[in-house]
Amino acid sequence: xxxxxxxxxxxxxxxxxxxxxxxxxxxxxxxxxxxxxxxxxxxxxxxxxxxxxxxxxxxxxxxxxxxxxxxxxxxxxxxxxxxxxxxxxxxxxxxxxxxxxxxxxxxxxxxxxxxxxxxxxxxxxxxxxxxxxxxxxxxxxxxxxxxxxxxxxxxxxxxxxxxxxxxxxxxxxxxxxxxxxxxxxxxxxxxxxxxxxxxxxxxxxxxxxxxxxxxxxxxxxxxxxxxxxxxxxxxxxxxxxxxxxxxxxxxxxxxxxxxxxxxxxxxxxxxxxxxxxxxxxxxxxxxxxxxxxxxxxxxxxxxxxxxxxxxxxxxxxxxxxxxxxxxxxxxxxxxxxxxxxxxxxxxxxxxxxxxxxxxxxxxxxxxxxxxxxxxxxxxxxxxxxxxxxxxxxxxxxxxxxxxxxxxxxxxxxxxxxxxxxxxxxxxxxxxxxxxxxxxxxxxxxxxxxxxxxxxxxxxxxxxxxxxxxxxxxxxxxxxxxxxxxxxxxxxxxxxx
Amino acid sequence: xxxxxxxxxxxxxxxxxxxxxxxxxxxxxxxxxxxxxxxxxxxxxxxxxxxxxxxxxxxxxxxxxxxxxxxxxxxxxxxxxxxxxxxxxxxxxxxxxxxxxxxxxxxxxxxxxxxxxxxxxxxxxxxxxxxxxxxxxxxxxxxxxxxxxxxxxxxxxxxxxxxxxxxxxxxxxxxxxxxxxxxxxxxxxxxxxxxxxxxxxxxxxxxxxxxxxxxxxxxxxxxxxxxxxxxxxxxxxxxxxxxxxxxxxxxxxxxxxxxxxxxxxxxxxxxxxxxxxxxxxxxxxxxxxxxxxxxxxxxxxxxxxxxxxxxxxxxxxxxxxxxxxxxxxxxxxxxxxxxxxxxxxxxxxxxxxxxxxxxxxxxxxxxxxxxxxxxxxxxxxxxxxxxxxxxxxxxxxxxxxxxxxxxxxxxxxxxxxxxxxxxxxxxxxxxxxxxxxxxxxxxxxxxxxxxxxxxxxxxxxxxxxxxxxxxxxxxxxxxxxxxxxxxxxxxxxxxxxxxxxx
Numbered sequence: 001x002x003x004x005x006x007x008x009x010x011x012x013x014x015x016x017x018x019x020x021x022x023x024x025x026x027x028x029x030x031x032x033x034x035x036x037x038x039x040x041x042x043x044x045x046x047x048x049x050x051x052x053x054x055x056x057x058x059x060x061x062x063x064x065x066x067x068x069x070x071x072x073x074x075x076x077x078x079x080x081x082x083x084x085x086x087x088x089x090x091x092x093x094x095x096x097x098x099x100x101x102x103x104x105x106x107x108x109x110x111x112x113x114x115x116x117x118x119x120x121x122x123x124x125x126x127x128x129x130x131x132x133x134x135x136x137x138x139x140x141x142x143x144x145x146x147x148x149x150x151x152x153x154x155x156x157x158x159x160x161x162x163x164x165x166x167x168x169x170x171x172x173x174x175x176x177x178x179x180x181x182x183x184x185x186x187x188x189x190x191x192x193x194x195x196x197x198x199x200x201x202x203x204x205x206x207x208x209x210x211x212x213x214x215x216x217x218x219x220x221x222x223x224x225x226x227x228x229x230x231x232x233x234x235x236x237x238x239x240x241x242x243x244x245x246x247x248x249x250x251x252x253x254x255x256x257x258x259x260x261x262x263x264x265x266x267x268x269x270x271x272x273x274x275x276x277x278x279x280x281x282x283x284x285x286x287x288x289x290x291x292x293x294x295x296x297x298x299x300x301x302x303x304x305x306x307x308x309x310x311x312x313x314x315x316x317x318x319x320x321x322x323x324x325x326x327x328x329x330x331x332x333x334x335x336x337x338x339x340x341x342x343x344x345x346x347x348x349x350x351x352x353x354x355x356x357x358x359x360x361x362x363x364x365x366x367x368x369x370x371x372x373x374x375x376x377x378x379x380x381x382x383x384x385x386x387x388x389x390x391x392x393x394x395x396x397x398x399x400x401x402x403x404x405x406x407x408x409x410x411x412x413x414x415x416x417x418x419x420x421x422x423x424x425x426x427x428x429x430x431x432x433x434x435x436x437x438x439x440x441x442x443x444x445x446x447x448x449x450x451x452x453x454x455x456x457x458x459x460x461x462x463x464x465x466x467x468x469x470x471x472x473x474x475x476x477x478x479x480x481x482x483x484x485x486x487x488x489x490x491x492x493x494x495x496x
Numbered sequence: 497x498x499x500x501x502x503x504x505x506x507x508x509x510x511x512x513x514x515x516x517x518x519x520x521x522x523x524x525x526x527x528x529x530x531x532x533x534x535x536x537x538x539x540x541x542x543x544x545x546x547x548x549x550x551x552x553x554x555x556x557x558x559x560x561x562x563x564x565x566x567x568x569x570x571x572x573x574x575x576x577x578x579x580x581x582x583x584x585x586x587x588x589x590x591x592x593x594x595x596x597x598x599x600x601x602x603x604x605x606x607x608x609x610x611x612x613x614x615x616x617x618x619x620x621x622x623x624x625x626x627x628x629x630x631x632x633x634x635x636x637x638x639x640x641x642x643x644x645x646x647x648x649x650x651x652x653x654x655x656x657x658x659x660x661x662x663x664x665x666x667x668x669x670x671x672x673x674x675x676x677x678x679x680x681x682x683x684x685x686x687x688x689x690x691x692x693x694x695x696x697x698x699x700x701x702x703x704x705x706x707x708x709x710x711x712x713x714x715x716x717x718x719x720x721x722x723x724x725x726x727x728x729x730x731x732x733x734x735x736x737x738x739x740x741x742x743x744x745x746x747x748x749x750x751x752x753x754x755x756x757x758x759x760x761x762x763x764x765x766x767x768x769x770x771x772x773x774x775x776x777x778x779x780x781x782x783x784x785x786x787x788x789x790x791x792x793x794x795x796x797x798x799x800x801x802x803x804x805x806x807x808x809x810x811x812x813x814x815x816x817x818x819x820x821x822x823x824x825x826x827x828x829x830x831x832x833x834x835x836x837x838x839x840x841x842x843x844x845x846x847x848x849x850x851x852x853x854x855x856x857x858x859x860x861x862x863x864x865x866x867x868x869x870x871x872x873x874x875x876x877x878x879x880x881x882x883x884x885x886x887x888x889x890x891x892x893x894x895x896x897x898x899x900x901x902x903x904x905x906x907x908x909x910x911x912x913x914x915x916x917x918x919x920x921x922x923x924x925x926x927x928x929x930x931x932x933x934x935x936x937x938x939x940x941x942x943x944x945x946x947x948x949x950x951x952x953x954x955x956x957x958x959x960x961x962x963x964x965x966x967x968x969x970x971x972x973x974x975x976x977x978x979x980x981x982x983x984x985x986x987x988x989x990x991x992x993x994x995x996x997x998x
Contacts, residue, residue, distance in 0.1 A: 070904065143891050151937070151938075
């Protein structure tokens with residue numbers, strides 16, 4: 001149990017930044033450029049893994065890079081919870097990179113250098129969020145992530161995409177301003193913004209101020225896409241599929257929910273949140289989002305948009321877990337971050353594969369597509385079953401914890417929300433599976449040339465689905481072990 | 497006395513001589529003009545750095561012109577406040593003079609080039625003089641030197657509208673100068689001195705006098721016109737938009753900042769915080785007007801169809817940020833304001849350089865003509881994006897750091913609603929900056945498919961002498977932000993000095 005000063009966290013972030021420069025420099029030579037992306041991504045994942053044993057042993061890696069402003073140095077700290085996010089981001093980014101290369105080349109997309117450059121900077125920002133030692137550093141990376149994902153969202157540059165891009169920026173910029181206000185208010189109240197396991201705000205201001213502060217944070221982390229501030233996420237579906245995967249699983253929404261869990265566990269602390277009855281507020285928002293977003297998903301025929309509403313709904317599981325303010329609830333919330341990420345990225349990968357192979361985006365047009373792309377369609381079914389929370393997939397793990405939390409916390413109505421949502425999930429996913437695998441196409445000739453996507457896309461799909469199965473059988477390694485350490489930290493079972 | 501002790505006077509005397517030299521050699525051959533101006537301004541910049549280091553090390557430097565002690569003689573004073581400003585403005589002047597050569601060749605009639613460089617040199621000299629003088633009347637003289645040079649320079653572009661812009665500025669500038677002169681006269685009547693340090697010690701006894709109040713108001717109004725503090729900004733958009741590119745860069749960065757400096761100097765060291773907060777409480781009003789300026793300037797910027805005009809209104813908004821610091825008047829906010837004086841000069845200089853290069857290349861500054869510009873001018877657009885990010889206040893740029901200090905200062909003073917306006921202002925900045933980004937990068941979906949096959953070289957995009965200073969300033973936006981702690985070493989003492997400390 002010690003803080004170890006180490007440059008590795010900084011190196012992890014520096015690798016993709018360096019790669020982004022090289023990507024610009026090698027832009028003319030596609031293979032070399034993609035080589036840079038893959039090399040950097042592997043190097044990044046390896047550096048993250050280097051720290052894993054240390055973090056599992058309860059150590060934290062810290063480094064202060066630069067003095068910044070009053071309120072926080074530019075400092076990194078790798079703890080167990082940050083490690084969860086970093087592991088998710090780094091490993092999924094590797095798969096997403098292969099997938100993106102296959103996808104972009106198959107569709108002969110324009111401006112690929114810009115695309116891979118932005119992705120590299122964005123992953124650096126995401127890892128930065130995971131490793132931030134204080135609110136200010138987190139804010140810096142959070143804003144960079146907002147800006148650098150904009151060119152990805154508007155990649156196709158159609159008027160529709162530009163409109164979606166404006167919406168995306170408007171939500172996230174305004175959110176960023178709320179976040180900045182929250183960070184500064186935190187500093188004014190306490191004189192620090194360093195994360196402390198178990199929180200550091202208690203007793204620093206009146207209940208009202210602290211409640212307002214929490215709402216500022218909540219709006220600030222609009223990347224968590226809770227309703228009614230979710231509009232940017234379905235709009236951003238106009239982006240190429242690897243970008244959707246990046247937004248929905250690798251980094252962006254994950255950064256939002258990560259931020260909220262960070263705030264709950266490391267700024268407010270569960271006890272203070274209970275005193276301020278913030279759990280109730282969060283529970284209401286989360287329950288509303290879970291149910292309503294599922295209903296929206298039911299109504300969507302566009303596969304990617306349906307998945308987007310599914311994400312909105314699933315993210316609120318994490319908020320719901322936090323709102324229970326209990327060990328089981330918090331564990332469920334944290335566990336749902338990697339679990340949902342691996343499942344959802346599989347679904348997006350499949351949606352993209354269908355676009356590449358068959359050019360279809362509407363669910364109603366996908367009849368019988370499973371006969372032409374059996375592996376892809378089966379993987380979709382596997383991941384969808386996982387999201388619904390059925391064994392033998394990872395989804396059930398977080399749901400069990402959440403259900404436990406609901407019972408433990410004495411709010412059985414939340415249990416009802418979870419069950420209702422599971423039914424709704426099944427209602428919007430099973431028809432897709434049925435359409436893909438069991439229905440027969442109205443126009444078989446149109447599907448004549450459809451086949452499985454290129455291997456760079458197919459292998460990541462199989463891997464992410466496979467990992468989701470593995471997490472079910474071996475939950476402890478490494479995610480649940482890390483989460484256990486994180487929970488122990490914030491509940492002070494072990495002194496930090 | 498060693499030579500280094502005379503640097504303060506060299507800062508003004510040598511450039512005045514240089515401007516005469518430019519004129520004289522220009523008769524012989526106009527190719528001599530540029531190198532002389534370049535060398536003079538670069539050496540001024542180096543000298544200012546040396547002075548700042550000395551001041552930070554050994555305290556305020558007081559230089560008596562001709563060894564005449566004040567109050568009889570004129571005193572040059574360099575402390576941590578104007579030492580910092582001096583370096584900032586000469587950095588920008590140096591970048592501008594490098595940038596100017598090719599831009600001037602294109603935009604100024606060949607027979608006007610000699611007088612252009614003479615006036616350019618005089619303008620810089622006047623501004624440096626305003627910055628380092630310790631005498632209010634001397635301040636007025638330098639103000640007039642710089643103003644008259646500026647009126648002429650604005651009119652030197654070949655566009656017909658530039659005469660009108662120059663004339664408007666001449667009228668308003670003269671009104672401002674009149675106010676300032678009246679203010680100085682009143683101060684002299686009350687105290688019998690024109691030396692700033694003596695004024696500061698003699699004035700408190702007369703703080704209750706109507707003469708002092710009217711002097712304060714005259715000076716306040718006069719300089720508010722000069723800094724284009726909303727709603728006294730009317731001369732600014734035309735003057736910025738119609739001048740030759742190099743002049744726009746110089747007046748929008750160096751000249752605007754020196755006027756701001758003079759206002760800070762008068763309010764904080766001649767009148768002191770005791771006067772502006774207690775005897776004649778004006779900070780609340782300044783704060784209110786500053787927030788109005790931030791919002792109104794940004795909204796007007798959003799409404800513009802012309803890039804230079806948009807940037808000009810953005811300046812009106814950004815001046816609001818600096819005045820905001822003046823209105824809050826606590827240490828953290830003033831640090832933010834001073835950072836913003838430097839930061840805004842660097843980013844706005846860069847943005848106007850981009851605008852100038854676009855005019856150089858394409859002969860237009862209409863936003864609608866810039867569709868897909870990032871394909872043909874990638875370096876300029878990247879520089880714009882970086883400086884623009886700083887304008888919006890995206891971390892880790894200098895723009896974020898100064899806004900952070902300002903918001904923190906406002907929070908600390910309990911001025912929460914004002915802090916909220918500040919944050920909204922950065923959102924508005926995002927809107928007008930993003931219009932260009934969207935047009936330049938994403939506005940041309942059809943032409944975008946061959947990007948990877950282009951090879952871009954500096955020669956194709958513009959002359960190296962225009963690209964280099966632009967890129968340097970863009971990178972400085974980032975470096976100043978990341979290494980803001982180094983700047984705080986100079987800004988911290990300056991803010992304390994303004995508040996009457998060390």
